[in-house]
Amino acid sequence: MAIERRPLRDQIREELLKRLDRGDFAAGTDVNEAALAAELGVSRTPLREALITLAGERILESNQGRGFRFAPVSRQEFREVCSILAALESLALESSDPAHLKRIAPDLLQLAHGFPDPVAEQQIIDRHDDEWHDLLLSGCTNERLLDLVTGVKAGMRRYAHLAVADDAPLRRDADEHAAIARHLLDGDLPAAVVALKTNWANGAERMLARIPEE
Amino acid sequence: MAIERRPLRDQIREELLKRLDRGDFAAGTDVNEAALAAELGVSRTPLREALITLAGERILESNQGRGFRFAPVSRQEFREVCSILAALESLALESSDPAHLKRIAPDLLQLAHGFPDPVAEQQIIDRHDDEWHDLLLSGCTNERLLDLVTGVKAGMRRYAHLAVADDAPLRRDADEHAAIARHLLDGDLPAAVVALKTNWANGAERMLARIPEE
DNA sequence: GCTATGAATTCTGTATACAAAATACTTCAG
DNA sequence: CTGAAGTATTTTGTATACAGAATTCATAGC
Numbered sequence: 001m002a003i004e005r006r007p008l009r010d011q012i013r014e015e016l017l018k019r020l021d022r023g024d025f026a027a028g029t030d031v032n033e034a035a036l037a038a039e040l041g042v043s044r045t046p047l048r049e050a051l052i053t054l055a056g057e058r059i060l061e062s063n064q065g066r067g068f069r070f071a072p073v074s075r076q077e078f079r080e081v082c083s084i085l086a087a088l089e090s091l092a093l094e095s096s097d098p099a100h101l102k103r104i105a106p107d108l109l110q111l112a113h114g115f116p117d118p119v120a121e122q123q124i125i126d127r128h129d130d131e132w133h134d135l136l137l138s139g140c141t142n143e144r145l146l147d148l149v150t151g152v153k154a155g156m157r158r159y160a161h162l163a164v165a166d167d168a169p170l171r172r173d174a175d176e177h178a179a180i181a182r183h184l185l186d187g188d189l190p191a192a193v194v195a196l197k198t199n200w201a202n203g204a205e206r207m208l209a210r211i212p213e214e
Numbered sequence: 215m216a217i218e219r220r221p222l223r224d225q226i227r228e229e230l231l232k233r234l235d236r237g238d239f240a241a242g243t244d245v246n247e248a249a250l251a252a253e254l255g256v257s258r259t260p261l262r263e264a265l266i267t268l269a270g271e272r273i274l275e276s277n278q279g280r281g282f283r284f285a286p287v288s289r290q291e292f293r294e295v296c297s298i299l300a301a302l303e304s305l306a307l308e309s310s311d312p313a314h315l316k317r318i319a320p321d322l323l324q325l326a327h328g329f330p331d332p333v334a335e336q337q338i339i340d341r342h343d344d345e346w347h348d349l350l351l352s353g354c355t356n357e358r359l360l361d362l363v364t365g366v367k368a369g370m371r372r373y374a375h376l377a378v379a380d381d382a383p384l385r386r387d388a389d390e391h392a393a394i395a396r397h398l399l400d401g402d403l404p405a406a407v408v409a410l411k412t413n414w415a416n417g418a419e420r421m422l423a424r425i426p427e428e
Numbered sequence: 429g430c431t432a433t434g435a436a437t438t439c440t441g442t443a444t445a446c447a448a449a450a451t452a453c454t455t456c457a458g
Numbered sequence: 459c460t461g462a463a464g465t466a467t468t469t470t471g472t473a474t475a476c477a478g479a480a481t482t483c484a485t486a487g488c
Contacts, residue, residue: 006278049266053266064220083305084305084356090301142294145298
């Protein structure tokens with residue numbers, strides 16, 4: 001048994017994010033601290049600390065006297081966050097070592113079309129996409145930027161479970177990823193950045209198309 | 215007496231940020247929770263909640279068993295954060311209503327050279343700069359983006375008090391702000407964005423030049 | 429039957445308590 | 459005098475306690 005040498009608040013935060021991925025929490029619903037703490041087998045103190053962290057990531061909202069609730073979702077917010085991530089990843093790409101980008105380009109190309117199991121669970125598929133973007137940013141030395149990207153992406157987890165499965169958008173994403181990789185292979189960083197921004201814009205709309213109204 | 219209808223953690227956070235501006239906390243030093251809580255006249259519980267929020271903003275670091283400490287500063291991190299803010303403000307500008315930008319351009323121009331008292335305290339001067347940038351972004355409808363900018367800027371407060379007073383850089387900043395405003399007046403948004411990025415890059419170096427080594 | 433009022437309950441926000449980890453201090457061997 | 463070992467102290471991380479705000483439920487008046 002690996003004894004956890006990490007604050008409970010961090011472990012709780014991770015567990016809550018995992019449950020968020022599974023769609024356990026509906027957007028807009030209140031958090032009952034006592035009930036959730038009991039369910040997790042911890043006291044309210046570290047739970048509240050985790051909730052405050054999640055509120056800082058805009059996954060939760062807090063209202064005086066009314067506690068925490070899961071932040072409502074909206075197509076507008078999703079687009080907003082995607083445009084932020086497009087800008088941040090573009091900056092990360094622009095401030096990466098061109099030689100390193102050229103070196104990882106083949107891996108990016110291969111990973112783009114190396115689908116996971118086509119009938120895999122949504123979580124697996126999303127992780128595959130994350131993996132690709134992580135590799136893309138692996139040469140960025142701006143620690144604060146990578147940190148920020150991670151934080152902003154965490155908030156996107158509220159949307160993952162809302163989407164219905166669909167293969168076509170995944171293939172388009174793979175194509176766009178491959179295009180970015182090829183630009184990097186050519187050493188054409190500006191083109192890669194443009195393609196990345198396009199990918200985020202298209203990816204946002206494809207994702208939204210997979211989310212039913214209301 | 216205005217009775218505060220806001221969680222203590224928020225009030226504590228603000229008080230700590232104010233003290234940070236005053237340079238009360240040296241980077242890298244530990245936070246003694248009990249002592250600080252006593253000084254603020256609150257218990258450790260809301261204090262810790264504020265500390266956790268500040269850790270989320272990268273103003274503090276936390277280590278298991280060792281509590282919180284003020285995050286170390288470095289020229290590299292300062293440049294990293296400035297480049298992030300350049301990208302985020304550029305995005306905000308690009309996603310603003312051009313008509314609104316043209317409308318506020320005269321105000322931006324006037325505010326650029328309307329110095330505060332030349333011998334004013336550093337805090338006043340910094341606030342003047344913030345005011346200009348806030349006005350610049352006032353037409354941005356991307357709420358999440360504005361939120362993110364605010365959060366990232368909060369972390370920059372760790373650097374404000376390290377700089378020695380100097381008029382020349384302020385004048386250059388004013389010139390660059392005026393240049394941005396004129397581009398907006400011309401309706402040339404791309405040029406304004408380029409000028410804004412230049413302003414952030416130059417501004418970062420000017421600020422660093424005002425910070426003594428070690 | 430519906431609204432308003434008030435009591436009862438639930439829940440949050442803050443304070444306090446306590447155990448374990450980390451740090452500081454003391455003592456002793458070499 | 460230096461370093462190690464063991465003890466005392468401090469400090470954190472988590473649990474519990476408690477007061478007050480928010481909500482719910484019941485009752486009374488129209």
